[in-house]
Amino acid sequence: MGLDNSNSTSIFAFASFFNFFMKKSTAPGFLALFIPSLLFLMSCSSPSDTGDKKTKIICTTGMVADLVKQVTGDVATVNHVIPSGLDPHTYKPTPQNISEIMSADIVIYSGIGLEAKLEEILENYGKQDGKFVFSLGEGLPDSSLIYVEDGHSVDPHFWFDIDLWSKATSHVENELSSHMPAFQLEFADRAAKYRSSLSDLKDWARTELNQIPNGQRVLVTVHDAFSYFGASFDVQVRGLLGISPELDAGVQDVSSLVDFLVQNKIAAVFVEESLPTRTMEAVVAGCQNYGHNVSLGEKLYADNVGAAGTPQDNYLGMFKHNVKTIVNALK
Ligand SMILES: [Zn+2]
Numbered sequence: 001m002g003l004d005n006s007n008s009t010s011i012f013a014f015a016s017f018f019n020f021f022m023k024k025s026t027a028p029g030f031l032a033l034f035i036p037s038l039l040f041l042m043s044c045s046s047p048s049d050t051g052d053k054k055t056k057i058i059c060t061t062g063m064v065a066d067l068v069k070q071v072t073g074d075v076a077t078v079n080h081v082i083p084s085g086l087d088p089h090t091y092k093p094t095p096q097n098i099s100e101i102m103s104a105d106i107v108i109y110s111g112i113g114l115e116a117k118l119e120e121i122l123e124n125y126g127k128q129d130g131k132f133v134f135s136l137g138e139g140l141p142d143s144s145l146i147y148v149e150d151g152h153s154v155d156p157h158f159w160f161d162i163d164l165w166s167k168a169t170s171h172v173e174n175e176l177s178s179h180m181p182a183f184q185l186e187f188a189d190r191a192a193k194y195r196s197s198l199s200d201l202k203d204w205a206r207t208e209l210n211q212i213p214n215g216q217r218v219l220v221t222v223h224d225a226f227s228y229f230g231a232s233f234d235v236q237v238r239g240l241l242g243i244s245p246e247l248d249a250g251v252q253d254v255s256s257l258v259d260f261l262v263q264n265k266i267a268a269v270f271v272e273e274s275l276p277t278r279t280m281e282a283v284v285a286g287c288q289n290y291g292h293n294v295s296l297g298e299k300l301y302a303d304n305v306g307a308a309g310t311p312q313d314n315y316l317g318m319f320k321h322n323v324k325t326i327v328n329a330l331k
Contacts, residue, residue, distance in 0.1 A: 059078065060088065061303070084306055088304060114157075137154075141167075212235075
């Protein structure tokens with residue numbers, strides 16, 4: 001397990017304390033100073049890829065964990081802390097999550113702003129000796145990212161550009177190879193196979209989406225998660241909310257979206273797996289008041305893969321589900 005009883009006890013104490021501050025404190029700067037000193041006092045086992053135990057990798061979302069498993073196969077144990085169906089933009093870690101993170105050899109997160117409540121903590125944790133923490137986002141070229149609002153915020157939903165997911169695969173391969181050199185060839189082989197599957201997925205998605213007539217190539221979703229998808233597949237995208245779905249849509253947002261749908265005779269709008277559907281239902285009702293029938297498409301997966309054991313519990317299955325759902329509603 002890599003932790004003796006005294007460490008487990010102190011981790012529990014720290015986790016409780018941490019949770020208290022996550023609820024009470026609005027000062028991330030305080031956490032940034034406070035956490036490293038506590039972490040320093042708690043020595044976990046050092047990473048090892050040659051001992052009798054497997055390297056433990058903890059990821060934030062199931063989607064990140066899926067990519068990492070594609071690269072590692074069964075040479076490492078890979079888990080994730082944010083349950084499927086919960087919104088990673090607003091997810092606050094539990095004491096159990098903190099304990100899982102601190103007992104892992106390697107921590108991997110999506111980054112560039114997705115896990116807003118966790119990123120600063122993970123970045124600071126990664127500065128501790130013997131801790132290996134990295135994000136997928138840091139492996140992407142800046143020029144390939146989409147900037148929003150005042151040009152300073154990055155849209156974190158890069159996984160909907162399949163080429164960027166492929167680049168993230170290479171980043172994981174490189175980082176893990178440097179940390180676990182004994183498995184470098186195995187990682188290279190697995191990553192190459194996965195990148196090939198991603199290339200096939202992109203060809204398939206393009207062919208499927210081409211069934212949608214030009215005037216209907218508009219994807220309306222609850223939050224702005226599909227800009228990379230739109231840019232990749234020549235689909236206009238529009239979200240009711242911004243890139244982080246923290247705020248409720250106002251009356252103005254709903255009525256402007258209703259106007260847009262009625263004027264452009266758009267056939268369907270979509271809800272998302274981890275977000276409430278009521279505002280989009282109000283949009284559909286608003287369109288009906290103007291005599292325009294808009295169907296409410298099946299749920300799309302925006303920020304995470306589906307629950308374990310479902311066909312959407314991995315990136316490829318999630319992406320295919322989304323494409324089929326979009327094509328069925330708009331073609
Ligand atoms: Zn999102």
